[in-house]
Structure formats: structure tokens, C-alpha cells
Amino acid sequence: MIQTPYLLFLGDAPDQLAAKVAQGIRDWRPENAVGQFRLPGCNVSVGLQDMTLAEAHAAGARTLVIGVANRGGVISAAWQAVLIEALEMGFDLASGLHNLLRDEPALAAAAAAHGRTLHDVRIPSVKYPIADGKPRSGKRVLAVGTDCSVGKMYTALALDAEMRARGLKSTFRATGQTGILITGDGVPLDAVVADFMAGSIEYLTPPNDPDHWDIIEGQGSLFHVSYSGVTLALVHGGQPDALILSHEPTRPHMRGLPEYAMPGLEELRDVALTLARVANPACQVIGVSVNTQHLGEDEARACLSEIEARMGLPTVDPFRHGAGRLADALSAI
Amino acid sequence: MIQTPYLLFLGDAPDQLAAKVAQGIRDWRPENAVGQFRLPGCNVSVGLQDMTLAEAHAAGARTLVIGVANRGGVISAAWQAVLIEALEMGFDLASGLHNLLRDEPALAAAAAAHGRTLHDVRIPSVKYPIADGKPRSGKRVLAVGTDCSVGKMYTALALDAEMRARGLKSTFRATGQTGILITGDGVPLDAVVADFMAGSIEYLTPPNDPDHWDIIEGQGSLFHVSYSGVTLALVHGGQPDALILSHEPTRPHMRGLPEYAMPGLEELRDVALTLARVANPACQVIGVSVNTQHLGEDEARACLSEIEARMGLPTVDPFRHGAGRLADALSAI
Numbered sequence: 001m002i003q004t005p006y007l008l009f010l011g012d013a014p015d016q017l018a019a020k021v022a023q024g025i026r027d028w029r030p031e032n033a034v035g036q037f038r039l040p041g042c043n044v045s046v047g048l049q050d051m052t053l054a055e056a057h058a059a060g061a062r063t064l065v066i067g068v069a070n071r072g073g074v075i076s077a078a079w080q081a082v083l084i085e086a087l088e089m090g091f092d093l094a095s096g097l098h099n100l101l102r103d104e105p106a107l108a109a110a111a112a113a114h115g116r117t118l119h120d121v122r123i124p125s126v127k128y129p130i131a132d133g134k135p136r137s138g139k140r141v142l143a144v145g146t147d148c149s150v151g152k153m154y155t156a157l158a159l160d161a162e163m164r165a166r167g168l169k170s171t172f173r174a175t176g177q178t179g180i181l182i183t184g185d186g187v188p189l190d191a192v193v194a195d196f197m198a199g200s201i202e203y204l205t206p207p208n209d210p211d212h213w214d215i216i217e218g219q220g221s222l223f224h225v226s227y228s229g230v231t232l233a234l235v236h237g238g239q240p241d242a243l244i245l246s247h248e249p250t251r252p253h254m255r256g257l258p259e260y261a262m263p264g265l266e267e268l269r270d271v272a273l274t275l276a277r278v279a280n281p282a283c284q285v286i287g288v289s290v291n292t293q294h295l296g297e298d299e300a301r302a303c304l305s306e307i308e309a310r311m312g313l314p315t316v317d318p319f320r321h322g323a324g325r326l327a328d329a330l331s332a333i
Numbered sequence: 334m335i336q337t338p339y340l341l342f343l344g345d346a347p348d349q350l351a352a353k354v355a356q357g358i359r360d361w362r363p364e365n366a367v368g369q370f371r372l373p374g375c376n377v378s379v380g381l382q383d384m385t386l387a388e389a390h391a392a393g394a395r396t397l398v399i400g401v402a403n404r405g406g407v408i409s410a411a412w413q414a415v416l417i418e419a420l421e422m423g424f425d426l427a428s429g430l431h432n433l434l435r436d437e438p439a440l441a442a443a444a445a446a447h448g449r450t451l452h453d454v455r456i457p458s459v460k461y462p463i464a465d466g467k468p469r470s471g472k473r474v475l476a477v478g479t480d481c482s483v484g485k486m487y488t489a490l491a492l493d494a495e496m497r498a499r500g501l502k503s504t505f506r507a508t509g510q511t512g513i514l515i516t517g518d519g520v521p522l523d524a525v526v527a528d529f530m531a532g533s534i535e536y537l538t539p540p541n542d543p544d545h546w547d548i549i550e551g552q553g554s555l556f557h558v559s560y561s562g563v564t565l566a567l568v569h570g571g572q573p574d575a576l577i578l579s580h581e582p583t584r585p586h587m588r589g590l591p592e593y594a595m596p597g598l599e600e601l602r603d604v605a606l607t608l609a610r611v612a613n614p615a616c617q618v619i620g621v622s623v624n625t626q627h628l629g630e631d632e633a634r635a636c637l638s639e640i641e642a643r644m645g646l647p648t649v650d651p652f653r654h655g656a657g658r659l660a661d662a663l664s665a666i
Contacts, residue, residue, distance in 0.1 A: 098528070131559040133590045194530050194563045195431070195523040225569035225612045226464040230527045232555075233562030257466045260611075274604060278593070279558045 002094050002119050002181070004032045007056035007086075008048065008067040011079055012041040017149050017255070019044040021096060022067025024178040027319075028157050034059045036067070039078060044068070053086050063119070065181060066095040075104055084110045094119035096177020096188070121180045122188045124200070131198035131237050133279065138208030141330060142240040143218040143289060144272045146263050148227060148255045150248040151291035151319065152218030153179055155326070158318035159244075160215040162327045169212040173204050175234065179217045189219055190230055197230065201237025213330060214238075218246065222271055223263045224254055232275060239279045242330060243272055245313075248291040249303050265311055286329040288315040335427050335452050335514070337365045340389035340419075341381065341400040344412055345374040350482050350588070352377045354429060355400025357511040360652075361490050367392045369400070372411055377401070386419050396452070398514060399428040408437055417443045427452035429510020429521070454513045455521045457533070464531035464570050466612065471541030474663060475573040476551040476622060477605045479596050481560060481588045483581040484624035484652065485551030486512055488659070491651035492577075493548040495660045502545040506537050508567065512550045522552055523563055530563065534570025546663060547571075551579065555604055556596045557587055565608060572612045575666060576605055577659060578646075581624040582636050598644055619662040621648040 008022040016023070025033055026046040035051035038044075046067070051059065064086045075083075075097065083093055083101075087110040093101050101107050101118040111118050141159070143152040156172055157179075163170035172179070174186025187200045205214040216238045220227030245265050254260035269285050276283040288307055292300035300317060308315035314325040341355040349356070358366055359379040368384035371377075379400070384392065397419045408416075408430065416426055416434075420443040426434050434440050434451040444451050474492070476485040489505055490512075496503035505512070507519025520533045538547040549571045553560030578598050587593035602618050609616040621640055625633035633650060641648035647658040 133558040133587075133593060135592065190526075190528040192527050193523075194525050194527060194566070195560065197527050197562045198559055222565075222608070223611050225466040225572075226531055227528065228569050228608075228611075229530045229562035229564075229566030231562075232565045233527070236558035236561050239558075254466075259468070260466060263611075271604075271607060275555070275561075278556050278561075278596075 003062040003092055005061050006033045006063050006065040007051060007053070007061040007091070008033050008036045008046060009064050009082070010036055010038045010042050010044050010046070011068050012039045013044040013068040016044050018068050019046060020069060020149065021065070021178045021181060022046045024153065024182055025065065025067065028182050034061045037064070037082070039082070053082070053089050053091070057089055057091065061091070063092040063094050066093070066097060069097065075099055080104065080106055083107055087111050087114050087116045090114070090116070092117040092119065094121060094181060096122045096181060098122065098191070121177050122191045124188055124192055126203065128192060128196040128200035128203050130195060131202050136205070136207040136239065137210055138212045138214065139241045139333065140205055140214040140216055140238050141242040141244065142216045142234060142238050143244040143246045144231065144235065144268065145218060145221045145246040146223060146265065146268050147221050147248060147251055148224050150246045150251070151289060152246045154319045155244060155246055155289040155323070156215045156217045158323040159326050162323040163213060163215070163330070166327060168331070169209055171212070171214055173214050173216045175201070175204070175217040175219050189234065190227070194229070197233030198237035201234055205238055216240065222275070223268065225257065225260070235272065235276050236279045240276055240283055241280060242284055242286045242333060243276055244326060245269055245272070245285060245288045246291070247288065250294045265307065269311070284333065285313060286333065287326045288313050289326065290315060290317050292317040292320055336395040336425055338394050339366045339396050339398040340384060340386070340394040340424070341366050341369045341379060342397050342415070343369055343371045343375050343377050343379070344401050345372045346377040346401040349377050351401050352379060353402060353482065354398070354511045354514060355379045357486065357515055358398065358400065361515050367394045370397070370415070372415070386415070386422050386424070390422055390424065394424070396425040396427050399426070399430060402430065408432055413437065413439055416440055420444050420447050420449045423447070423449070425450040425452065427454060427514060429455045429514060431455060431524070454510050455524045457521055457525055459536065461525060461529040461533035461536050463528060464535050469538070469540040469572065470543055471545045471547065472574045472666065473538055473547045473549055473571050474575040474577065475549045475567060475571050476577040476579045477564065477568065477601065478551060478554045478579040479556060479598065479601050480554050480581060480584055481557050483579045483584070484622060485579045487652045488577060488579055488622040488656070489548045489550045491656040492659050495656040496546060496548070496663070499660060501664070502542055504545070504547055506547050506549045508534070508537070508550040508552050522567065523560070527562070530566030531570030534567055538571055549573065555608070556601065558590065558593065568605065568609050569612045573609055573616055574613060575617055575619045575663060576609060578602055578605070578618060578621045579624070580621065583627045598640065602644070617666065618646060619666065620659045621646050622659065623648060623650050625650040625653055
């Protein structure tokens with residue numbers, strides 16, 4: 001539905017975490033992006049060639065994808081100027097921001113004037129049901145994090161890729177704008193109305209073959225007070241048979257919440273498993289995924305070994321070392 | 334904003350739990366309701382005089398309030414006929430249903446033709462912030478339930494009334510349509526977009542005098558898989574200093590979920606307190622409220638005594654016996 005290839009708009013993103021959308025597309029569908037576009041003050045790169053709008057258009061790009069997420073989400077005047085120029089040049093726009101492209105009068109007018117399309121992938125396109133909690137055939141795995149943005153989506157994408165490479169039945173189920181932009185389908189869970197959150201996840205992960213795995217993209221954290229309700233809806237709507245604990249070992253405090261210390265993996269295990277077993281009494285924790293991007297190779301190996309010994313669970317950085325051991329653990333269920 | 338007094342519309346409600354809105358108005362603002370209106374097949378009464386629309390209008394009623402909640406919420410043809418007749422007769426309509434009065438073309442047309450107002454109290458009227466988790470002055474108490482519809486709102490209303498009767502600073506904070514219809518203010522939490530749930534509760538319960546108590550209306554249950562995410566947003570957005578455990582001892586299974594057994598009060602205490610202490614490490618469980626409406630007086634007393642001995646907490650049915658002991662426990666914090 002969204003025309004490829006993309007030019008990835010990085011705006012004036014202050015830090016790499018803010019560029020999760022662009023990085024995800026770059027890592028998992030690199031063939032879909034011809035380059036990146038940065039404004040002055042941008043402190044981020046996703047490793048693609050910097051291009052002007054004209055260069056990207058000449059290289060075949062058809063959609064300018066907003067590759068950065070702002071807390072609260074505001075489309076600044078500096079952004080608007082670029083986006084309007086892109087529409088005038090013939091680009092469609094795609095965005096997962098809270099504040100919608102279609103709600104910006106200048107963008108809506110420019111899109112209409114030039115016959116371009118504004119894709120707001122954050123907006124649910126389905127009227128989701130209220131969850132009924134009924135057991136469903138097929139198997140499901142969910143990554144739950146000590147914090148937001150600790151690598152849950154990467155873990156799911158890497159595990160899905162590994163499962164499919166082994167010839168196993170597996171589907172990545174996107175629950176956020178990045179995953180939806182990557183796969184073209186999914187539930188924009190954080191934009192779903194509260195009463196329908198768990199139902200949207202039941203809808204996303206319907207009954208399936210007994211040997212099929214839904215690899216459900218996690219959101220937020222049970223310990224992140226801004227978004228914990230979203231996470232619990234995933235845990236109860238997804239009815240996971242398996243949980244993976246996700247962690248980022250260098251984070252000084254909960255993301256965006258300087259007053260809040262990170263929980264330990266043991267706390268996460270106990271709380272997540274207790275809650276998951278309400279919906280699926282057979283649920284197990286099958287492994288730990290650690291985002292070691294801020295550690296050197298030796299440090300990363302030492303960190304993984306320490307956690308593996310302490311937790312008694314296969315512990316990997318799936319992006320750095322592959323998701324093979326997590327796939328092994330799933331296959332053993 | 335909503336013109337009083339009301340006529341309470343009970344429709345063809347199948348059971349008393351479905352009439353929570355009407356019953357709440359009847360119990361807490363009886364001066365606002367002149368009577369009740371029932372369709373054939375209605376199995377519910379809130380103990381008011383049955384009236385035709387004409388009788389109620391003659392008695393001074395100005396707004397027909399939809400006093401029943403449907404799971405999923407559908408305005409049937411039988412309901413529509415009455416609602417249109419009411420608009421023609423000069424009533425405004427007020428509703429907390431998911432499907433909005435304003436979205437029904439026939440109702441919107443009749444309201445426009447007759448100059449009447451459709452109040453959809455379920456719709457948020459505020460753009461809520463994302464929660465920032467910062468500690469706030471003042472104190473807050475939240476009732477959390479083993480299940481939905483176990484008396485959390487009644488507990489909060491009764492406790493608020495008792496606190497105010499003692500001359501203490503107390504505000505009931507409505508989080509659902511019934512509470513909003515009763516008090517005229519609040520957050521319709523189950524209709525808030527997922528990312529803003531916890532922020533809406535921070536907005537609802539702002540910094541206050543150190544000796545002021547917000548009595549926050551609970552929603553759902555951490556153990557009810559359809560709505561648990563809403564409950565966790567309340568726990569983390571509300572930052573309660575005190576929790577009250579709410580229970581209905583005769584419920585055979587979780588409401589609407591025949592596959593799900595009710596949790597014990599001990600399980601609820603452990604899970605709720607663990608999660609609440611993420612946002613407020615000083616949080617305490619200060620009492621238990623039991624909805625004994627389906628028990629005789631002796632049975633109720635025995636049930637309360639048994640739970641009190643087992644849990645080591647003041648245990649009352651606040652609607653039946655008053656909320657004095659809960660107010661005592663709050664005052665001791």
C-alpha cells in the first residue's frame with residue numbers, strides 16, 4: 001500500500017533511540033530505502049547515503065517516511081517546510097507519529113493540490129473487538145522488557161527470520177508503527193482505544209496451525225509507568241505460551257523517567273510470568289535477549305554469560321549473535 | 334452541563350449488573366432522577382417509579398439518561414424508537430455507551446430537528462498528556478478488584494462521602510461514565526487512547542494539599558484479561574498511597590469470561606502492591622471492601638469476619654455498613 005522505495009526522514013533527531021523507525025527499516029528491509037534525509041542539528045545516522053529530496057527522487061524514491069519518533073509528537077515548522085517541498089516534488093508521506101499528517105492543514109492542502117497520499121500508519125483501520133480471553137490454537141511468543149526501547153522488536157524480527165530460515169511456521173506480528181512500516185500490516189496498539197487493546201491483540205493473533213508461532217512485537221514495559229497498561233494488554237490479549245525477557249544493561253534509569261530505577265530481570269520474570277499465567281497457565285519464560293549495542297564484544301559476552309548463569313535461561317543478543325538459541329528454546333516447547 | 338432531573342432509561346437490560354449507571358445515579362444522586370423507563374423484556378429495576386416519557390416530562394425531567402451498559406454497546410432499533418420519541422418530546426439524551434448517540438444518523442437528525450443536545454460522556458473532552466511519573470503532593474487512594482463490577486465505584490463514593498462528613502479534604506475522581514454522570518466531571522478512561530491512559534489519570538489527580546485525598550474510581554481488574562491494561566494505567570497514573578482490595582464473594586467466574594476463575598484476595602494484594610510500588614514505593618493496602626449484596630446479613634457478617642481474620646485488614650461492605658473503618662485507616666496514613 002505504501003509505495004517503495006523510501007527516503008528516510010531523520011529530521012533533527014537528538015539521539016539514536018529517537019530514530020527507531022528509520023533504523024528498523026534500514027536493518028530489516030534495506031532494499032526499501034534509497035537514502036536518508038537530515039536537517040541541521042540532527043545527531044543521528046542510520047548509515048544510509050545522505051540525499052536531498054531531488055537526489056532521492058531521481059534515485060527512484062516515491063515515499064518520504066518519517067523515520068523518527070518524538071515523545072508526544074509534534075511536527076515542527078522546520079519539518080513542515082521539508083514535508084511540503086517533498087509533496088510538491090511528488091513524494092507521498094508516511095508517518096507513525098501521534099499527531100497525524102492529515103491533521104496538519106498545510107500538509108493536507110499540499111497533498112490535495114499535488115495528488116499525493118498521506119499515510120498515517122498509527123491510525124487503526126479496523127474496529128477491534130473487546131477481548132474474550134478464549135484459548136486459541138497455535139503458539140505465541142512475546143518479548144517483555146525491563147524498559148521501553150530495549151530491543152523487543154528486534155528480538156521478534158530476528159527470531160521470526162530465524163524460524164522461517166529453519167522452515168518453521170512463523171509470523172512476525174507488528175504492534176507499532178515501525179513494525180507496520182516494515183511489514184505493511186499490524187495493530188498500532190498505542191493508538192487503540194483503551195477498552196479494545198487486548199481485543200486488538202486477539203484479532204492480530206488468531207487461531208492458527210498447532211505448530212505455527214506468532215512472534216508478537218512487544219510494547220512498553222510493565223515497569224514503565226507511562227505505558228505499562230499497553231504492555232499488560234499485550235500480555236493478556238496475546239496469551240503467550242512463551243515469554244522472552246528483554247534488557248538493555250547500560251540504561252541509567254527508565255527511559256524518560258529520571259526518578260525511576262530499572263527493575264532487575266528477576267523482578268520482570270516474576271511479575272510478567274504471574275500476569276501472563278492469568279491468560280495462559282502454561283506460559284514459560286524461555287530466554288533472555290540483551291541489547292548489547294553499547295558494549296564492546298568482550299563486555300557483551302561477559303554480560304550475556306553473567307545473566308545466563310544468574311537466570312538459568314538461554315541469554316543472547318539476537319541482533320549481534322543471532323536468534324538461534326531462542327529458536328531452539330521455542331522449538332523445545 | 335447535563336440538565337437535571339433525569340429520567341433513567343433501563344431499556345431491555347437482562348440483569349442488574351448491566352444497570353450500573355442507573356443504579357449509581359439512584360444511589361448517590363437520587364434527587365437527580367424522577368423515575369425509570371423500561372422496555373418489554375427488561376429484568377431490572379432501580380427502585381424508582383416506572384414512568385412513560387410523557388409522565389416523566391410532566392414531572393419535570395429534562396434529560397433521558399441511558400442507564401444501562403451493554404458489552405460492546407449497540408443501540409438497537411427498539412431503543413432508537415424510544416430515544417427519538419424522547420427527543421421529539423423535548424428531552425436531551427445523555428449516554429456513556431461506546432457507540433455514540435451522535436454517530437446514529439437518526440438520533441443526530443432528530444436532535445438537530447428539535448434543538449436538543451446529545452451528551453456522549455464517554456468521549457474525552459481533553460487532550461491528555463503522556464504520563465511523566467513525577468511524584469505529586471497530596472494523597473491518593475484507589476480500589477482494585479478481583480474482578481470487574483465488584484463495587485469499586487461504590488467503595489470510592491462511600492469513602493468520599495464519609496471523609497467529607499468528617500470534615501476531611503476529599504474528592505471523588507470519576508474514571509467511568511457512571512461516575513461522570515453522577516459528578517459531572519472525570520476521565521472516561523476506557524475511551525482514552527492507549528498511550529495517554531496513565532497521563533489522563535495524572536491529569537485527573539493533580540498535586541494538591543498534603544492532607545487532601547483523591548478517592549480514585551477503579552476500573553476493570555488486573556486479573557480480567559479484557560480490561561487489565563486499563564487497570565494498570567490507573568495504578569501507575571494514580572500513584573496511589575493506599576489501595577483497597579475489592580471483592581464479590583459469590584461470583585462463579587470472572588465477569589464475561591467463563592474460562593477464568595476468580596483470583597484470591599491474597600493474589601490480588603501481592604500483584605497490585607508489587608505493581609503500585611513501581612510508581613509509589615510507600616503504597617500500602619489499607620483495607621478490603623466486599624460487595625455482600627447477594628448474602629443475607631448473617632452470611633455477610635461471617636464473610637467479612639473470615640476475610641478480615643485471613644487478610645489482617647479492616648474488611649467492610651461500605652455500602653451496607655458504611656465506610657467508617659476505611660476512612661479510619663486512611664486517616665492513619
